[in-house]
Amino acid sequence: MIKVENLSKKYGDLVVLKNISTEIKKGEVVSIIGPSGTGKSTFLRCLNLLDVPSSGSIFIDGKNILDKKIDVSKIRQKMNMVFQSFNLFSHLSVLENLTLGPMKLKGMSVDAAESKSMDLLRLVGLAEKAENYPDELSGGQKQRVAIARCLAMEPEIILFDEPTSALDPTMVSEVLSVIRRLAKEGMTMIIVTHEMAFAKDVSNRVFYMDQGLIYEEGSPQQIFDAPKKDRTKVFINRIRNFVFNIKTEDFDFYALNGEIEAFCEKQLVPKLVRANLLRVVEELLILYKPFLNKLELDLEITHSEKTNQLALTCQSEGHRFNPLEINDLEDDIGLKIIKKFTEAVNFEWKDNKNRLELIFNN
Amino acid sequence: MIKIFLLVLYILIPLQANANKEIQPISNLEDLKNKKIGVMLGSTHDAFAHKHYPEADILQYKSPADVLLGVKTGKVDVGIYNNVSLTEILKINPDLAVIDKPFEFSPVGFGFSKKNVELHTQFNTFFQTIKDSGIYDDMIERWTKKGITDMPKIDTPNKNGLLVAGHVSDVGLPFVTLRNNENIGLNIELAKRFAAYLGKDIRFDDMEFGGLIPALTTGKIDFIAVTLMFTEERKQKINFGEPYYEIGMSAFALKKNIALYSRENTTLDSPTFFKNILNSFQSNIIQEKRYLLLWDGLKTTIIISILAIIFGTFLGSIICFLRMSRNKFLNIPAKIYISILRGTPVLVILMIIFYVVFASVNINPIIVATIAFGMNCGAYAAEIFRSGIEGIEKGQMEAGIAMGFNKIKTFVYIILPQTIRRILPIYKGEIITLVKMTSIVGYIAVQDLTKASDIIRSRTFDAFFPLIFIAILYFLISLILIQSLDYLEKITDPKFKRKVRTKL
Numbered sequence: 006m007i008k009v010e011n012l013s014k015k016y017g018d019l020v021v022l023k024n025i026s027t028e029i030k031k032g033e034v035v036s037i038i039g040p041s042g043t044g045k046s047t048f049l050r051c052l053n054l055l056d057v058p059s060s061g062s063i064f065i066d067g068k069n070i071l072d073k074k075i076d077v078s079k080i081r082q083k084m085n086m087v088f089q090s091f092n093l094f095s096h097l098s099v100l101e102n103l104t105l106g107p108m109k110l111k112g113m114s115v116d117a118a119e120s121k122s123m124d125l126l127r128l129v130g131l132a133e134k135a136e137n138y139p140d141e142l143s144g145g146q147k148q149r150v151a152i153a154r155c156l157a158m159e160p161e162i163i164l165f166d167e168p169t170s171a172l173d174p175t176m177v178s179e180v181l182s183v184i185r186r187l188a189k190e191g192m193t194m195i196i197v198t199h200e201m202a203f204a205k206d207v208s209n210r211v212f213y214m215d216q217g218l219i220y221e222e223g224s225p226q227q228i229f230d231a232p233k234k235d236r237t238k239v240f241i242n243r244i245r246n247f248v249f250n251i252k253t254e255d256f257d258f259y260a261l262n263g264e265i266e267a268f269c270e271k272q273l274v275p276k277l278v279r280a281n282l283l284r285v286v287e288e289l290l291i292l293y294k295p296f297l298n299k300l301e302l303d304l305e306i307t308h309s310e311k312t313n314q315l316a317l318t319c320q321s322e323g324h325r326f327n328p329l330e331i332n333d334l335e336d337d338i339g340l341k342i343i344k345k346f347t348e349a350v351n352f353e354w355k356d357n358k359n360r361l362e363l364i365f366n367n
Numbered sequence: 368m369i370k371i372f373l374l375v376l377y378i379l380i381p382l383q384a385n386a387n388k389e390i391q392p393i394s395n396l397e398d399l400k401n402k403k404i405g406v407m408l409g410s411t412h413d414a415f416a417h418k419h420y421p422e423a424d425i426l427q428y429k430s431p432a433d434v435l436l437g438v439k440t441g442k443v444d445v446g447i448y449n450n451v452s453l454t455e456i457l458k459i460n461p462d463l464a465v466i467d468k469p470f471e472f473s474p475v476g477f478g479f480s481k482k483n484v485e486l487h488t489q490f491n492t493f494f495q496t497i498k499d500s501g502i503y504d505d506m507i508e509r510w511t512k513k514g515i516t517d518m519p520k521i522d523t524p525n526k527n528g529l530l531v532a533g534h535v536s537d538v539g540l541p542f543v544t545l546r547n548n549e550n551i552g553l554n555i556e557l558a559k560r561f562a563a564y565l566g567k568d569i570r571f572d573d574m575e576f577g578g579l580i581p582a583l584t585t586g587k588i589d590f591i592a593v594t595l596m597f598t599e600e601r602k603q604k605i606n607f608g609e610p611y612y613e614i615g616m617s618a619f620a621l622k623k624n625i626a627l628y629s630r631e632n633t634t635l636d637s638p639t640f641f642k643n644i645l646n647s648f649q650s651n652i653i654q655e656k657r658y659l660l661l662w663d664g665l666k667t668t669i670i671i672s673i674l675a676i677i678f679g680t681f682l683g684s685i686i687c688f689l690r691m692s693r694n695k696f697l698n699i700p701a702k703i704y705i706s707i708l709r710g711t712p713v714l715v716i717l718m719i720i721f722y723v724v725f726a727s728v729n730i731n732p733i734i735v736a737t738i739a740f741g742m743n744c745g746a747y748a749a750e751i752f753r754s755g756i757e758g759i760e761k762g763q764m765e766a767g768i769a770m771g772f773n774k775i776k777t778f779v780y781i782i783l784p785q786t787i788r789r790i791l792p793i794y795k796g797e798i799i800t801l802v803k804m805t806s807i808v809g810y811i812a813v814q815d816l817t818k819a820s821d822i823i824r825s826r827t828f829d830a831f832f833p834l835i836f837i838a839i840l841y842f843l844i845s846l847i848l849i850q851s852l853d854y855l856e857k858i859t860d861p862k863f864k865r866k867v868r869t870k871l
Contacts (some may be wrong), residue, residue, distance in 0.1 A: 055765055082771035092766035096784045096861050106770050109780060136865055158770060 006031045006162065006193060007052065012061035014047055020143050023217040024061070029195065034188045036225075037197045039214035045197045046089075048214065049164050052195070065286030082110060085160040090168040091147040093139040099126065100135040102158045110158070114318060118157075125153040129183050134148075142300035149183055156187075163187070165196040181207075193301045201241075203227045213237045233236075243310035245272055251302040254294060261286070265306060272308040272317060278365055281346040282306070282315065285363065288339040289319065292328035300326070319361040325354040327361060334352050372380050377493045382603040392426045393445065394626035395530065396467050405434045409577040411596040412447040412616055415471055429575060432812035438463065438620060439828070449594070450617040452539040457619070460828060464625055466618045477558070478591035478601070480583050486590060487606045493564045493611040495848075501866030502560070510541035510553040518551045521559040524570035531729075533812070534556050537574045537825030541860055542594050545822055548659040555756065558592040558737035559609060572732075573822075577849035580604055582812070585726040642810070643645060647832035664819030665840060671736045672844070678741030678773060679801065683748025690749055691756065701749070708746035714807050716743060721811040736805065744801050751797065755790035757784060788859050795852045799845045806841070814842055 006328060007029040014022040022046045029035055037045045050056040052076050054070060062069050070080050084298050086237060094102050099104065103122035107113040113121075126132040150170055155163055166186065169177045188194060188207045198204050204211060204225065211228040213221045213236075218287040221228065221237045232238045247268040249261050262283060269279040286304070293302060305318040318330075329340060343350075343363070351362040393399070400420050406413040408427040416425050426443050428434045429773050435456060438446040448456075450469035457463055479487040497503045509515045534554060536545050543552035550571050562569035572588055582588045583605060594614060597607055622628035689701035708716070717739040725735060759782055767777030808820035820833040827833070857863050 053769055055769060078771050078773050081769055086766075086769040088762060088766065088769075090760075090762050092760070092762035094763065094781055094785075096781075096788065098861065098865065106772075107778060109776065110771050138861055138865075183663075318377070362413075 006033075006066060007195075008064040009052075010062045012048070013059050015059045016052055016058060021056070021217055022051065022251070023220055025177060025217075027212070027219060027222070031193055032191045033210060034192075034194045034196065034208045035210045035212060036090070036208040037195065037212045037214055038199070038201065038204055038228075039212075043214050044217045045214050046166050049166050049197050051083050052164060053086055055086075059292065082106075082158055082189070083160055083165065083194075084162040085155040085158050085224060086164040086166065087148070087151050087168050089170050091139075091144070091149055091151045091171070092149055093142075093154070095139050096226060097138075098135065099137050099142070100129065102139070102150060103154050106154070106158045116141075121248055122153070122157055125156050126150075128156070128186075129153045129178075137211075143176060144172045147180045148172065148180045150178075152180075152187075153182055162193045162195070165194060165198070167197050167199065169198065169200060201229065213240065215240070242312055242314075244306040245310065246305055249304040249337075250304075251297060251304065254297040256362050258290070261304070268306060268308075270297070272310070278315060282317065282365060285317065285343050285346050287363075288319075288342045289328065289363075292331065293319075293321070296326070296328075299323075300354055315365045317363045317365070319359075321359045322357060323359070324357075326359050327352045327354075329361070373513060373658075381852060386684050387524045391472040391808060392626040393466055393620055393624055396618060399445055402444040403442070405437040405446040405619075407431055407434055410827075411450075411471075411473065411598055414598070414600075415566070415616060416447055429577075430821060430825055431533075431539060432537055432821065432828060434458070435463075436824070436830045437751040440830070441621070444624060446622045447616050447618050447864070451541060451612075453617050455540045456828070462622055464622045464628055466620060466625055469615035469617045472613050472615040473596045473598075475596050475612050475614050476856070477582070477593070477608040478583060478595045479606040479608060480586070480590070481604070481606055482586075484606070485591065487608065490561060490590070490608045492569065493561050494611065496564070497560065499616070506553060506556055507612070510556070514541075516540060516543045516546075516551065518549075518556060521556070521563050523559055523568045524566060526566040527750065529590045530562045530565065530567045530568050530569045530590075532573060532590055532592035533572050533574050533579050533582050534592045535557075535573070535576050537669070537822050539825070543739045545660065546626050546825060548663070553612070554592050554594065572812045573814055573818070574792045575810060576808065578812070581722055585722055585727075587721075587729075588772060631839060631855050633775075644832075647829055649825055650827050651829055651836065652667070652833045655826070657826075659821045660814075660822060661816070661837070661840070664814055665817040665844075667733065667808075667814060668802070668805055668816040668841075669844065671740065671805045671808060671813070674733075674737040675740035675744055675801055676735055676798055679748055680740055680745025682745030685754055687752040687756070688747055690753055693804035703744045705749055708743055713739060713743045713804055714810065717807065717811060732808070732811045735811055736813055740801055740804060744797065745789055747797050748794070751793050752786065755786040756787060759785050784859070788856075791856045791859065795849060798852065799848060802844055802848060803841060822841075 009025055012022055012025040025048065037048065040047055041351050046068075047056055051058045058071065062071055064070070065080055065084065068075055068080070070077060082203070093099075094105065097105060100119065100122055103125060104113075104115070104118040107118040107121065108115065123132055123135065126135055129152060131146060131149055131153070134142060134146065139150070142150065152163075152168075168184065169180050172180065177200065181200065184194070185203075185207055186194070196204070196208070206225070208225055211223065211225050212219045213228055213232070215236050221232065221234045227233075228237065229241055232241045238244065247264065249264060265283060265286065266279065269282065274282075291355055300321045303320040305320070307316050307318070308314070329343065329352070334340070346365065347363045348366045349364040352363075353360045353362075391398070395401070400422050401480040402828050403424045403426060404416050404420060405426050405428055408429055413425070413427055416423065426437060428437060431448060431452065434443075434446045434448060437443040439460070439462070445466065450465075453465060457465070477490065479490065494503070534550075536543060536550060538544070538552075538554075543550060543554045544550075555571070558571070559569055571592070574582060576593075579588075579591050579593060580601070583591055589739060590608075591605070594612065595601065595607065596614065597610065601607075614740050652661070683830075686701050686704060689697045690705065692698050692701075717736065720739050721732065721735045763781055763785065764777055767781040769776070773779065805815060808815050809821065814822075816837050820837040823833045824830065
């Protein structure tokens with residue numbers, strides 16, 4: 006139904022979309038997720054030419070809409086859009102917002118348009134607001150009217166551009182349930198959203214967009230439960246990290262401690278876990294200490310907001326070297342402490358890189 | 368409007384201050400040298416006063432009525448005016464008198480364009496004919512000696528076209544005045560006889576005195592039917608017809624300031640306030656059917672206002688469209704247009720259009736006024752429209768486009784209705800300004816409400832009443848306009864529609 010080939014969009018030197026190619030079939034519900042500023046909305050707006058792509062082609066039902074001979078207005082009638090900021094026509098009542106398109110664009114009679122619009126308002130649960138004006142509605146009601154206005158044009162595809170981002174948390178669910186209902190009825194939809202649970206639940210397919218690309222795509226289960234690529238993982242698990250670089254034996258240990266504490270504070274890591282982390286870091290650095298003049302060490306602490314998992318990664322280059330495997334130690338208290346406070350320890354030596362990962366109990 | 372307001376203030380405020388000021392009684396013309404002298408701008412009196420009384424403070428007024436008012440209200444000590452008209456004026460103003468004897472007699476005649484020698488010759492031939500037949504002597508006898516002020520009936524058939532005479536209708540008898548909304552007087556009779564002689568119809572364009580010669584040289588009028596004094600300066604620009612009269616000048620002042628009368632008890636019984644108003648109403652409005660003059664003026668003001676509003680709105684939309692275009696060949700000219708029109712006085716634009724742009728075209732001054740006011744209004748309207756359109760969120764346009772409307776339909780169905788509601792409050796102010804602005808059309812010989820009051824003042828020499836009266840008329844026009852625009856604002860409020868529906 007929609008086929009995109011090598012779609013690119015540039016604003017001057019800034020490249021927003023890089024050679025995107027994909028295909029969306031009739032009846033599919035596609036969610037687009039990803040960090041802000043990665044071109045999700047731009048991609049959506051390119052599909053109905055609100056933003057004109059710099060290069061590439063878009064086929065809707067086999068017609069290239071970038072072809073100058075094509076009447077874009079006709080295509081847009083088949084592919085309506087719901088905006089983040091609702092964009093209801095403020096000079097028209099709710100009912101008139103719905104009837105304007107069918108009457109002026111499809112030549113529908115007043116009676117037919119009004120009765121159809123009332124049906125749609127009943128569908129979104131706002132029939133009693135028909136005579137009200139947009140400024141008299143709540144955000145959630147406005148967005149439901151906007152969806153009904155879309156439906157009044159009998160579109161084959163609906164593009165949702167962050168439909169709940171401008172809403173109070175209390176109003177999100179009323180809008181989502183309307184979209185869910187449309188999904189059940191088999192409407193083809195592309196939804197840019199930050200509501201992960203909703204995206205997982207409603208879509209057939211999920212695009213994870215990052216840096217102007219569809220970085221990873223797959224079924225909701227694939228993307229949300231077992232993302233394959235790093236950036237997807239970081240995004241899905243909402244991972245925040247903190248890196249400290251150690252070059253010499255005489256590094257500033259107190260600064261390191263301070264920064265770890267600040268990071269833990271920010272990530273709301275429980276006090277006990279934080280104390281354990283600090284102890285482990287200290288013991289680990291004692292093990293590393295004799296070698297610190299020979300190697301450069303990167304300490305990375307990561308925390309997933311989703312799973313609450315805290316991990317410490319130590320990376321260095323050179324020969325295989327694992328401080329936990331040093332045999333000629335005076336005592337093994339350090340090793341014992343480390344073992345006690347961590348849930349798992351993984352070591353890996355690959356491409357001349359040592360990677361020691363310690364995962365903490367919660 | 369502002370002009371009227373200022374005039375009222377000008378006349379009212381200093382009354383008290385001047386009343387107490389004693390001036391040295393004037394006994395002869397010599398005494399004028401250090402006085403305040405009122406003259407008519409561009410007249411020979413003006414030139415005379417400047418030449419002979421360089422020490423004096425000379426105030427140049429725009430009409431004889433203003434000179435007279437200046438003297439009466441003490442703005443100036445002495446006025447200089449032609450001795451013939453002054454005799455008439457003094458009859459109805461017993462508190463004034465002339466100083467000494469008339470002086471500087473000079474022949475007067477009509478003025479003709481240097482380019483139209485034929486008309487000049489025709490006039491001189493015609494003048495010889497009526498002199499020979501005795502008609503001329505009879506005219507002089509009737510108007511100036513016997514004081515008979517009935518116009519003989521003169522047929523001016525439109526056989527050979529139209530003759531356009533420029534004149535000043537408020538010079539006063541015996542030369543010209545308005546009675547029952549008709550021009551009468553010696554000048555008028557002479558001009559009409561000349562037209563009849565040529566077999567042409569005649570139209571009198573009432574103008575400011577200073578605008579007569581420019582109008583003649585640019586071809587707006589065929590000849591000047593005013594008692595023009597023969598001066599060297601004027602001779603360089605125009606040709607004078609055979610002189611038909613000799614006019615001198617007289618200086619006049621309030622009796623109490625003239626040595627000869629100063630001992631006379633000049634205090635008159637002052638009538639009561641209401642009687643005063645009633646008298647003023649009688650003389651300014653009813654007498655000589657002056658209400659017709661006001662009625663015509665009112666119609667002209669309303670016609671010009673409405674046409675200019677329509678034209679200005681239309682022009683404003685086009686300029687706004689150009690101004691908002693991304694093409695610099697369209698938006699730069701629009702920007703220039705807006706800054707020029709906003710940066711120049713309307714009066715100047717009005718005169719430029721009348722005397723320069725349409726110099727050689729015979730065009731109805733009402734159309735010129737419409738164009739000038741419309742152009743000015745258009746510049747402001749364009750910016751008002753632009754701010755209205757730009758004030759509407761981008762999302763509204765996008766929603767329309769995304770729905771499948773093209774740009775034009777989106778504008779018509781979605782942007783325009785919201786813009787109109789937004790700009791109406793500011794636009795209302797602009798329209799009212801425009802109505803008041805029309806009070807300057809007298810400059811291009813259009814008889815509007817303000818000009819009508821000027822004419823009445825020139826006959827009755829009553830400053831207060833005609834000004835207050837037209838101030839009220841202007842206010843009423845504005846009030847009606849505001850009310851109807853308020854109503855428009857109300858019905859374009861979407862919520863008003865619902866109220867109506869629910870009431871039904």
